[in-house]
Amino acid sequence: MELQNNIINFESLNDKNTLEVVRNRLKPGETLILDVGNNYFHQADEIYDVLSKNGYYVKKTLVNGRNQLLVAYEDNKHQMY
Numbered sequence: 001m002e003l004q005n006n007i008i009n010f011e012s013l014n015d016k017n018t019l020e021v022v023r024n025r026l027k028p029g030e031t032l033i034l035d036v037g038n039n040y041f042h043q044a045d046e047i048y049d050v051l052s053k054n055g056y057y058v059k060k061t062l063v064n065g066r067n068q069l070l071v072a073y074e075d076n077k078h079q080m081y
Contacts, residue, residue, distance in 0.1 A: 006025070006030060006031065006032050006033055007032075007033040007035055008021065008025065008032065008033070008034050008035065009035050009037075010034045010035055010036045010037070010043070010047065010069075011035070011036065011037040011038075018047050018050050018051065019050060019051070019054055022034075022051065022056065022071055026056075026071060026072070026073070028073055029073075030072070031070055031071065031072045032070075032071040032072070033068055033069070033070055033071075034047060034068065034069040034071060035066055035067075035068050036066070036067040036068065036069060037066050037067060038065075038066070038067070039067040044060060044067045044069060047069060048060060048069060051069070051071055055073075055074050056071050056072065056073065056074055057070075057071065057072045057073070057074045058070070058071050
């Protein structure tokens with residue numbers, strides 16, 4: 001798996017279609033990185049809430065001054081550490 005293929009720039013995407021984008025790109029056993037950027041409008045928090053309430057592991061990170069969310073399936077077979 002190439003990690004670059006699992007990074008999505010979420011700065012320009014509407015957070016209302018978050019679930020659709022994640023469902024289309026995330027496969028079991030993989031981790032998806034949503035690059036939110038500067039988080040001026042707290043979209044990282046909103047996206048975090050949406051995904052965590054819909055059965056995903058979500059972890060907030062800050063890489064090179066950019067807010068990112070790590071997303072994986074939440075079940076007994078797949079876990080994010």
